[in-house]
Structure formats: structure tokens, C-alpha cells
Amino acid sequence: MRNNTFSGPATIFLAFIGIILVTLGMQAISSMIIPLIFSFFGALVFAPLVRWLQRKGVPNTVSVGLVVFFFILAIIFIGVLTVISIVQLNQQIPIYQTQLNNYIDGISQQVPSPEDFSISSLIRNITGSLIAVSLEIVTGAINATTAVAIIIITTAFLLLDTLGISAKTIKDAQENYVLLRNIGNFSKGLMDYVVIRTETNLITGAGVGIVLLLGGIEFAIFWAIVIFIFSYIPFIGLFLASIPPVFLALLQYGPVGALVVIAVILVVNILAENVIFPSLAGKGLELYPSVVFISLVYWAYVLGPAGALISTPLTMAVKVILESFEETKGLAMLLGSGKNQEEIEETEKADA
Template sequence: MSERSTPRAVIVLLGLACALIVVFGVREVASIAGPVFLALVLVIAVAPVRSRLAARGAPLWLQVAVPFTIVVVVVLAMVAVLTVSVTQLAGLLPAYTTQFQDLLSQAQRIAAEYGFGNEQLAKALRGIDPGSLLGVAQALLSGLMSVLSSLFLIVVLLLSMSLDAPITAKILGSVRADHPDLVAALSTFSHKTRRYLIVSTVFGIICSTFDVIALYLLGVPLPLLWGVLALITTYIPNIGFVLGLIPPATLALLNGGPRQMLLVIAAYCVINVIFQGLVLPKYLGDAVGLSTTMTFLSLIGWTFVLGPLGALLAIPLSLLTKAVMIDSDPRAKWVGDLISGRQGTAA
């Protein structure tokens, strides 16, 4: 009598149960897991520098020191800019109390003209403050600052991973014959992650530079801060543009009224549609390998697990999960097709 195989429904339920255990386990140690994933992504981003140095016969210490120095300089520069800018923002908000109260009064008068001047509306309007309207920026920046505040841990992780990178590459190369699918999946993950980060960073810098120029010409306070925020939100899929637009548009409303706010919105829309809507997809191509639905779900999932840092690293983390769980198994190629939204990869 032949043995009955385990029902597929049981396998699916067990898989989901294990996945939930892993997700909530990682969420409990998010303060450690976040910096680890960030360090891994940064090391992958500068891996070509080490490869070129190795190809030219550079000594091992130089192969480690140069990529490590590049990453540390970038991280320290980001910390410095964010620290100064957030401090300026905290000191600037109280100065707009009067303008904000005037806007509330105008809103109440307009609401009264259309028959909405009841006590509930007045109470709701009084409960709004500038800090809550700028809460998106403050939450994202404070979340990033909390991660960057663990700078010592991040630097130690970067140094450790940089030291291990050469031997890790040799080990993967030596086991390629025994585990071709896993090594190929990890190589594809590194390539796609690096291409995604580099292309997104280049276009994010270009786009945020034009945003800063537009904000400066329009007279919006702290244009450099909002430019840095626009660059950071470049890595947040689907809703990054909106998150980067809300704070400067709100500050423009408080600073110069509805006209200045509309000009900021128009400038951001034109700049981002040109660069991120038309130009960026042509250079990025199918580097992400995730469908629109899966991209959005990965954003929600990783934000739940790691907080604001999870939103920034949603794409690389999803690519890593896909490489380990799906791409490394030839039998799961059809699942890869569903996740990527493209046919042709299934066996």
C-alpha cells in the first residue's frame, strides 16, 4: 500500500505559520535586524569597487578600506545633513503658529458659508496643529535618525562585512558547481539590488536637486531638508513621491498661502513625472523583478516588520527573500512568474 503524500493545504498552512513566526521574530529584534540589513545593502552597493580593485591586483587591505570608506563617508554626511536640518525644522515650526491660526479661521469661515459651521467641525479644526501636518516627515526622519543613531553598530557591521566580502565571494564561487541554483539566485539578487540602488540614487539626486532649486526659487524654508527627504523617499516604492511632497507643500501653505502651496505641488509633479515616471523606468528596466501588487505589499510588510527603515529597504529585502525562497528552487519558478508579473521564467 503506497504512502499518502502530505496534503498541499497542510503544507501551505505550515509554511504560513512558519513565515508568521519568522516575521514577528524579526520584528521583535528590529533594532538589530534593521542595521544588519542596511549594512548588507550598503556593502552590496559598493561591491563593484572591490571587484575592480581585485581585478587590478590591489592588496586585500585596500579592497576592504576603499569601499568601507566610501560607505562611511556617505552615511556620516547623511547623518550630519539630517541632524542640522531636523534641528532647524524644530526651531522653525513655532514661528508659524499665527499663520496656522489664520488659515484655520479662513477654513472655518469657508465651511460656514457652505453650511458646515457646526461645533464638531470647529473642534476638529482646533485639534489640528502644524506638527501633525508635518508628521509624515518627522516620523520618517526620526525613524531614520533612530537607526543612524546606532552608528557604532552600523560601522562595525560594515567593517565586518567588508572584511568578509572577499572570502565570501570565493566560497560562493567554489560551491557553484554543487549548488548552482542558489548561487545563481544570490548573484542575481546582488546584481538587481545594486542596479536598483545605483539607478535610483542617481535619478534621486537629480530629481531632488531640481526640487531644491524649485523650493529655493519659490521661497519655501529649509529647501535642503526637503531635497534630502525627496532623495530618501526615492527608495520608497509607489508612495514615496507623495511622502516627499506633503511636508514642503504644507510648509509652503503656512509660509505663503495656497498659491505657494499649489506652485510647490505643480513643480514637484512636473519634476517627478519627467524623471521618475518617464526617464527612470527606461534605465531601471526590470531590475526589480516584482509586480506592482507585490511591490506595494512588500512596502506594507517590511514597514510593519522594520518600521521606516523597512519602507526604505522594501525592494532589496523582497529581492533577498525571493532569491532565497523562490529563485533558488527550480520547482518554484512559476511562483517567481507570479511575483514578477512576467512569463517565461518557469521551467
């Protein structure tokens, strides 16, 4: 009788091909799935707050409306400040370019270079590339406004749908299906991650913003918000967000001013990370640092800047799905040393 099971190498090859096809498929429809992913995560994060309002006697629809309302207010505040800053920044770009050219000419006169090599041309190419990247980021931020509206509406509907399901039904379903139980645990872990990450980013952004204000760096509040948002991107987010204020400090105060801004950003970030968020594989993550970095590269390739922003929660979700099936639990262990099911149940009993 012929055995229909695949050999080890054949299984690995088929799995590899499947990953490639899924990756290419997600990349092709990234503009469609990004709002859905943000909406799903938003519903998971805001659901505990909605249920808290319910326990305080607030009606279901009103509780969802209040949460969505404050969510919209926060987005409007950041959006208005961003638009105003971008308009003012565009007006200042010709001035910055003139200052930069003068600065580069001064450097090229002081530093000798071979006849077939121009330091000023090299610096202009580098700065031109940085400006192009900055403009691309700005364009992406402006184009994201339509996606934000879809995210808000979809999140509201998801929250309303979850309120229509009784707690008993959810409990019974979680007892019968491991995946649903793990999604519930993932929701708690995601909430912990978002809260801790937000506190860390807030301290970093506020600390850097205060120093930039005291130093007279232009658009200091806007750069503080950019640092706050970009710090959700592991490892490289703070570096990308620090380029514009360091560049302005260089134009305003020279190399010494730029070095001071770099030092302040590094010190504030180190203090915030060590006090609030000791490591990227800390509470609520349960992922190896190497996995966090690889997932950043992968999701940025698949979904673009939005994928980089939510690369860690996406990898946490993949780990939860892998943990829900006996055949893939070994792969989940490769992503991180998460709690086993017995530890999770003991934690839930202790919380109860």
C-alpha cells in the first residue's frame, strides 16, 4: 500500500513555496489588508476599554461611540499638527537648501580631495537622498488619511460585533477551540505591549521634544511627535526620526549642535528603554530579539512602512496561530520562549 505522506525535505520545500506564495499575495493586496489589520488590532486593544465602560453602566453603543470619539480626536490633533508643520516645512526648504549648499562649500574648501573625487558632490548626493526619503515619508503620511477613515469605521463595527456576543458564548468557544483561547490571551498580551510601548515612546518623544524646544530647533513639537510614532518601529525607527532634527541642528549650530542633539536623543532613549521597556523581547512580547529584527525586515518588505510599524504585533499574532496547532507548536517555540498552556492557566486563575 502506497504511503501518501510527504518526506521531510519535500514537506520543508512545500512549506517554503507556500510561504513565498503567501508573501507575494499579501504584497500584491497590501493596500487592502493594511486597514483590516490595523482595524483588527485596534478592536483588540480598545475592547477592554469598551467593556470597562460597560461595567460602569454605560450602554453598549455609547461606550463604543466614546472610545471611537476619543480615538478620532487624537488622530485629528496629530493630523492637523502634521499638516501645519509640513506646510511650514515646505516653505522653509529653499532656505535650508541654501544653507546646506553654503555649509557644504565651506567643508569642501577645508578638506582636501583628489582631482577626480569631489567631497561636495558626495555630500550633496547623500543629503539629496535623505531629502527624497523624507518627502516620500511625508507623501505617504498624507495619502494615509483615507486609510485612517476606513480603519476607524471598521474598528467601530468590530467593537459593536464583539458587544453582541455574550461573555458565556465567548467562554464556551474558548474552552472548545484552542485558537480562540489563544487569541484571547493574545489580546491581553497585545494590550500590555501597546501600553508599555506607548509609555516608552511618550517618554522618549517628550524628553527629546523638550530639549529641542530649549535648544530653539525649528518644528520641535512636530519632531517629538515623529519620534513618538517612529519609535514603534524596532531598532531603526528612532534613527529615521532623528535625521531631520539633527540636520536642522547642524544648520543652526554646526557640528557641535548636531552632536549634542544626537547625544540627547541617545541618552533619553536609553533611559526610557531601560526603565519602562527593558528589552524588545520583554513583557507582552515573548519574542527573541533576532526574531523581532527579522520580522521587521519581512513585514516592511511585504506591507511597506505600515508593516514596519506593526511588525512586532504581526509576529506575535503569527506565533499565537502556530501555538494553536500541535503540528506547528515547534515552529512557535523558534519565535520565542512564550508561556506554555499550564503557565497561562495558572496566571488566569491567579488573576481571577
